[in-house]
Amino acid sequence: MREIDAKTITDAVESLCIDAACDLGQDVEQLISDAAKKESLPRAQYILNQLIDNIKLAREQQMPICQDTGMAVVFVEMGQDVHITGGYIIDAINEGVRSGYTKGYLRKSVVSNPIERINTGDNTPAIIHVEMVPGSSLSITVVPKGFGSENMSALKMLKPADGIDGIKAFVLDTVKAAGGNPCPPVILGIGIGGTMEKAAYIAKKALLRDAGQPNPNESVASLEQELLHAINALGIGPQGLGGTVTALAVHIETFATHIAGLPVAINMQCHASRHKTAVL
Amino acid sequence: MEIKSIVSPLSKAAIDDLNAGDMVKMTGIIYTARDAAHKRMIQLINQNLPLPFDIAGQTIYYAGPCPPKPGQVIGSAGPTTSSRVDTYTPPLLARGLNAMIGKGPRSRAVIDAMVKYKAVYLAATGGAGALIANCIKKADIVAFEDLGPEAIYRLVVEDLPLIVAIDCHGNSLYS
Numbered sequence: 001m002r003e004i005d006a007k008t009i010t011d012a013v014e015s016l017c018i019d020a021a022c023d024l025g026q027d028v029e030q031l032i033s034d035a036a037k038k039e040s041l042p043r044a045q046y047i048l049n050q051l052i053d054n055i056k057l058a059r060e061q062q063m064p065i066c067q068d069t070g071m072a073v074v075f076v077e078m079g080q081d082v083h084i085t086g087g088y089i090i091d092a093i094n095e096g097v098r099s100g101y102t103k104g105y106l107r108k109s110v111v112s113n114p115i116e117r118i119n120t121g122d123n124t125p126a127i128i129h130v131e132m133v134p135g136s137s138l139s140i141t142v143v144p145k146g147f148g149s150e151n152m153s154a155l156k157m158l159k160p161a162d163g164i165d166g167i168k169a170f171v172l173d174t175v176k177a178a179g180g181n182p183c184p185p186v187i188l189g190i191g192i193g194g195t196m197e198k199a200a201y202i203a204k205k206a207l208l209r210d211a212g213q214p215n216p217n218e219s220v221a222s223l224e225q226e227l228l229h230a231i232n233a234l235g236i237g238p239q240g241l242g243g244t245v246t247a248l249a250v251h252i253e254t255f256a257t258h259i260a261g262l263p264v265a266i267n268m269q270c271h272a273s274r275h276k277t278a279v280l
Numbered sequence: 281m282e283i284k285s286i287v288s289p290l291s292k293a294a295i296d297d298l299n300a301g302d303m304v305k306m307t308g309i310i311y312t313a314r315d316a317a318h319k320r321m322i323q324l325i326n327q328n329l330p331l332p333f334d335i336a337g338q339t340i341y342y343a344g345p346c347p348p349k350p351g352q353v354i355g356s357a358g359p360t361t362s363s364r365v366d367t368y369t370p371p372l373l374a375r376g377l378n379a380m381i382g383k384g385p386r387s388r389a390v391i392d393a394m395v396k397y398k399a400v401y402l403a404a405t406g407g408a409g410a411l412i413a414n415c416i417k418k419a420d421i422v423a424f425e426d427l428g429p430e431a432i433y434r435l436v437v438e439d440l441p442l443i444v445a446i447d448c449h450g451n452s453l454y455s
Contacts, residue, residue: 042281043443046303050405050441058410064356067346067409067429105355107346107429119428148361148383148406180454181361181384183406239383239403241443241453272407 002079002136004280006087009140012278013096016142017072018104020276021064024055027211028187028248028273035185035238035245044243048185051238051271066272069106070144072097072126073204079135090128093140098122109147129201141208141277149186149270152178155200158262167192167264168227174266175231175247180240183270185248187211188227191265193257199265206251207269215252224250288339288437290379295400300451302444304402310339310381310437311422314360316430318368325371332423332432336376342383344429345419346409354419354435356409359383362401366390373397385454386446395450403445403453415440 029052036048058065074093084092101108101123110124111117127145154174158166171190178186191203214221227250237243248271257263281303286294288308298304311333313321321331342362346355362382369380370393378399383406386394394401404412418436425431446452 043301043303046281046283046441046443047405050408050411054405054408054411057414058356061410061414063349063352063410063413064346065410066407067344067356067358068360069346069356105347105349107344107355109429146407151361179385180403180406181363183383239406239443240385241403241445270407 001081001083003083003085004138005085006089006092008280009084009089009092009138010096010099012140012280013074013093013142014100014103016140016276016278017097017100017106017144020142020144020274021069021104021106022058022062024058024065024272024274025211028271029055031211031248032185032271035248039238039243039245041237041243043241044238044245047238047241048245064106065274066146067107068109068146068148069101070146071110072123073143073145074126074128075141075143075205075208076128076130077133077139078130079137080132081136082138089130093128094124094126097126098124138280139277140280141275143207143275146270146272149182149268152182152268153266155196155263155265157196158264160260160262162262164223166262168230170264171227171266172230172234175236176234178268179236182268183272184236184240185238185245185271187248187269187273188250189267189269190250190252191267192252192254192263194255194263196263198255199263200267202253202255203265203267206253207267207273208275209251211273212249217254220252220254224252288379289337290339290400292398295378295398295448298400298444298447300444300447300453304442304444305439306402306442307438307440308436310341310435312341312343312345312433312435314342314344314430315364316427317424317432318365320424322368322371325375333434335372337378339379339381340372340377341381341404341435345413345433346429354413354416357413357416358409359404359406362386369393373399381442385452391446391450391452394446394448398448400444400448401446402442404440404442412440
């Protein structure tokens with residue numbers, strides 16, 4: 001049994017919140033640069049070039065890429081041989097979020113109750129998912145999820161007879177309805193299968209993949225490519241103002257499902273696809 | 281790539297000159313306001329009370345910035361989704377609001393009011409918060425300080441990069 005102190009978790013989460021908000025991954029930056037070269041509409045280029053400048057300025061000045069520094073979604077993979085000492089893991093993570101959002105001058109965007117809507121003032125609580133895994137390490141990934149894109153996400157319980165055509169139609173309808181709202185160019189996390197909540201969970205996890213990296217299953221990877229081309233043919237473009245780059249990548253994850261069902265969840269992610277991981 | 285320079289507050293003649301699709305850089309004074317600030321402004325209007333600033337001829341920027349670090353003018357300050365304030369917008373246009381900056385499409389009612397009162401809607405780049413913060417040279421709270429990031433700020437901006445998304449003739453890049 002390996003012991004990890006709760007304070008170590010808090011410190012790691014604090015740094016991850018700040019790093020994720022200010023330092024966009026090279027993978028996403030590369031896809032935006034490639035998109036700027038491919039884009040032919042001048043006003044779409046104007047926007048993509050601003051995004052590239054923005055990423056560099058944010059990194060240099062340690063300033064958040066986007067003022068919506070999100071609700072903190074935290075994925076934990078906890079080795080079953082790990083024992084947390086000195087506190088409860090969920091409290092330790094929330095303490096890290098509280099201190100990261102305060103020390104990092106990040107925007108506090110969380111309200112305590114969805115009806116009364118009083119800002120909690122420290123961006124807690126975080127949305128925390130803990131999975132048990134073999135081994136004795138603890139992996140923590142912080143995803144600051146902005147709501148411009150989160151609000152454009154969708155879930156549908158398709159019927160098995162709807163099949164692949166039903167999935168494609170649902171994805172394209174969702175992207176069309178979202179238009180410029182989710183800050184395109186977007187990355188789509190799509191979860192297919194499982195149950196209602198499992199589909200949504202794997203859709204969000206799909207966003208953690210290196211941007212543009214295909215699903216290891218060839219037929220899923222080819223569906224990702226097919227959807228990417230179809231989405232970019234819609235002409236929504238950067239910020240919904242026209243152009244050929246509406247999506248940077250489509251990431252699909254699948255899971256076994258019931259004979260009677262075909263759940264499909266689409267988690268929309270803006271171009272500021274932020275996430276940072278620490279392994280303790 | 282031709283980029284027009286414009287000055288806020290915008291004159292009606294300058295608004296007339298802007299067409300959907302134009303790329304511009306804006307210099308001058310703008311006011312931030314998002315959902316909660318709009319709700320309060322409409323309550324003031326309904327009670328026949330004065331607004332916290334004279335809205336006639338002015339530009340509103342839909343934004344809720346990050347807090348500034350010590351020594352910074354403002355934190356990351358990109359636009360938020362405009363459609364969330366659509367229901368509050370026509371009464372403000374009727375009181376002379378000239379220009380709006382945000383992201384994403386507007387409702388039919390907003391576009392109709394824009395044509396009626398000759399106003400323009402400009403799109404800022406969503407997610408370019410650090411770049412936009414670098415264009416903001418001064419930020420002062422005008423009202424509703426208790427709303428935190430949703431308070432109304434008066435900003436002095438220099439060369440803020442924008443695109444005319446809906447012009448005063450009702451032409452829209454979103455349709």
